Amino acid sequence: xxxxxxxxxxxxxxxxxxxxxxxxxxxxxxxxxxxxxxxxxxxxxxxxxxxxxxxxxxxxxxxxxxxxxxxxxxxxxxxxxxxxxxxxxxxxxxxxxxxxxxxxxxxxxxxxxxxxxxxxxxxxxxxxxxxxxxxxxxxxxxxxxxxxxxxxxxxxxxxxxxxxxxxxxxxxxxxxxxxxxxxxxxxxxxxxxxxxxxxxxxxxxxxxxxxxxxxxxxxxxxxxxxxxxxxxxxxxxxxxxxxxxxxxxxxxxxxxxxxxxxxxxxxxxxxxxx
Amino acid sequence: xxxxxxxxxxxxxxxxxxxxxxxxxxxxxxxxxxxxxxxxxxxxxxxxxxxxxxxxxxxxxxxxxxxxxxxxxxxxxxxxxxxxxxxxxxxxxxxxxxxxxxxxxxxxxxxxxxxxxxxxxxxxxxxxxxxxxxxxxxxxxxxxxxxxxxxxxxxxxxxxxxxxxxxxxxxxxxxxxxxxxxxxxxxxxxxxxxxxxxxxxxxxxxxxxxxxxxxxxxxxxxxxxxxxxxxxxxxxxxxxxxxxxxxxxxxxxxxxxxxxxxxxxxxxxxxxxx
Numbered sequence: 001x002x003x004x005x006x007x008x009x010x011x012x013x014x015x016x017x018x019x020x021x022x023x024x025x026x027x028x029x030x031x032x033x034x035x036x037x038x039x040x041x042x043x044x045x046x047x048x049x050x051x052x053x054x055x056x057x058x059x060x061x062x063x064x065x066x067x068x069x070x071x072x073x074x075x076x077x078x079x080x081x082x083x084x085x086x087x088x089x090x091x092x093x094x095x096x097x098x099x100x101x102x103x104x105x106x107x108x109x110x111x112x113x114x115x116x117x118x119x120x121x122x123x124x125x126x127x128x129x130x131x132x133x134x135x136x137x138x139x140x141x142x143x144x145x146x147x148x149x150x151x152x153x154x155x156x157x158x159x160x161x162x163x164x165x166x167x168x169x170x171x172x173x174x175x176x177x178x179x180x181x182x183x184x185x186x187x188x189x190x191x192x193x194x195x196x197x198x199x200x201x202x203x204x205x206x207x208x209x210x211x212x213x214x215x216x217x218x219x220x221x222x223x224x225x226x227x228x229x230x231x232x233x234x235x236x237x238x239x240x241x242x243x244x245x246x247x248x249x250x251x252x253x254x255x256x257x258x259x260x261x262x263x264x265x266x267x268x269x270x271x272x273x274x
Numbered sequence: 275x276x277x278x279x280x281x282x283x284x285x286x287x288x289x290x291x292x293x294x295x296x297x298x299x300x301x302x303x304x305x306x307x308x309x310x311x312x313x314x315x316x317x318x319x320x321x322x323x324x325x326x327x328x329x330x331x332x333x334x335x336x337x338x339x340x341x342x343x344x345x346x347x348x349x350x351x352x353x354x355x356x357x358x359x360x361x362x363x364x365x366x367x368x369x370x371x372x373x374x375x376x377x378x379x380x381x382x383x384x385x386x387x388x389x390x391x392x393x394x395x396x397x398x399x400x401x402x403x404x405x406x407x408x409x410x411x412x413x414x415x416x417x418x419x420x421x422x423x424x425x426x427x428x429x430x431x432x433x434x435x436x437x438x439x440x441x442x443x444x445x446x447x448x449x450x451x452x453x454x455x456x457x458x459x460x461x462x463x464x465x466x467x468x469x470x471x472x473x474x475x476x477x478x479x480x481x482x483x484x485x486x487x488x489x490x491x492x493x494x495x496x497x498x499x500x501x502x503x504x505x506x507x508x509x510x511x512x513x514x515x516x517x518x519x520x521x522x523x524x525x526x527x528x529x530x531x532x533x534x535x536x537x538x539x540x541x542x543x544x545x546x547x548x
Contacts, residue, residue: 026382064386100372
């Protein structure tokens with residue numbers, strides 16, 4: 001099986017893109033003609049995937065939007081991932097799930113994301129430490145994406161607390177660099193809404209570590225500032241994720257074309273600063 | 275609808291118990307005669323629930339063990355919660371899910387746990403801050419249980435970092451006390467494996483806040499030390515959770531009786547120190 005990192009390099013080259021398309025569908029926001037389908041989330045995702053695949057380096061469904069519908073939502077998430085794996089095998093899938101439990105419990109989550117869903121990467125909370133996350137970290141070919149500096153307005157409540165003069169999020173970056181990344185399979189979540197923090201984190205972890213960057217588009221993060229702050233080795237090192245701005249670019253029967261256009265625009269805007 | 279807190283007070287009185295039974299089934303560990311069922315997790319849980327309900331103040335399924343099986347697992351989790359709500363309406367249910375995302379995404383998780391599953395409480399990561407968790411905190415009648423000091427061996431990697439002279443977990447306790455608990459619906463997760471930390475957290479938040487306490491049983495936490503460190507007002511304030519030690523007490527066809535006996539013993543051991 002091709003690793004997350006190999007897939008990502010292929011998709012970046014193939015599509016000349018650092019753009020990740022977030023697949024976060026909410027039934028009430030879907031085009032009206034899809035809402036009465038038996039599988040509205042999958043039908044919507046399928047159209048978005050086909051329309052945006054040539055502009056994307058990754059797809060990132062957020063588990064919350066599927067869990068909200070119970071078993072049917074999980075089934076549609078699985079259909080979505082299967083569809084990507086079958087039709088776009090070089091585009092990696094990231095489950096934005098922000099999981100983390102004690103070690104024996106995390107085995108249930110690795111079964112969910114890697115064995116059942118067959119995804120390539122997952123987002124993880126750092127609070128329980130690396131010992132607890134070992135079941136994830138042991139998957140060498142998968143991407144383990146640790147929350148470092150999140151994109152939300154109140155992110156600083158704990159992440160900015162100072163320890164020896166440095167905020168907590170910098171300590172997370174240092175620990176991941178020095179200890180968690182033994183299998184060379186860790187990434188960090190760093191929100192586009194905090195470019196100066198991103199710059200600092202890039203200095204700490206060096207040019208090789210990849211950042212998953214939420215917060216452009218609906219959340220207001222600036223692409224130019226993000227690229228200046230975070231770009232890594234060989235004009236890579238960033239996976240810039242946009243969800244609502246792309247998937248809801250249109251609302252009529254031609255919604256997918258609108259999403260394709262917005263994805264292309266966003267990819268091209270990113271590439272202006274590579 | 276009866277609130278989490280009202281249910282909990284009723285179940286504590288009715289069953290003279292601070293014991294929470296963790297419903298964390300893994301198919302390979304179930305009694306052999308159940309493994310071939312179409313709904314092995316639910317069949318197992320149903321027997322455990324009936325056997326232990328008279329000794330429990332709460333039931334706590336961990337979402338990971340159900341997600342591991344995909345849609346069928348979620349369906350069996352729903353069946354489990356429905357069964358408790360129908361047959362033991364005064365025993366609250368806690369979803370151990372350790373969730374937390376940005377605000378708009380958390381709405382998907384509240385739909386999952388409160389609207390779809392109809393549970394009474396959930397466990398949450400603090401890392402994104404209270405602003406992000408507002409969709410949970412707004413459910414006044416539900417229990418929002420924030421990870422403070424977790425029970426795993428490596429919990430201290432971040433939780434013990436000294437920020438302004440006090441470890442991170444103490445800052446979490448203080449923030450929850452001063453800011454997050456405006457609706458008086460917050461609890462804390464404090465592992466039984468760290469009694470001296472629990473004592474400190476009790477001093478910080480006072481006698482009213484309830485702790486969900488994992489770590490007795492298979493993880494090695496000591497009940498006497500836990501009770502001395504954490505007991506709150508009116509000999510309450512602790513929900514002491516045991517999963518593997520109780521649900522796998524037996525492995526034959528009479529497994530449920532073995533679980534009942536172990537649950538009664540654990541409840542009585544806890545009550546020795548109330």
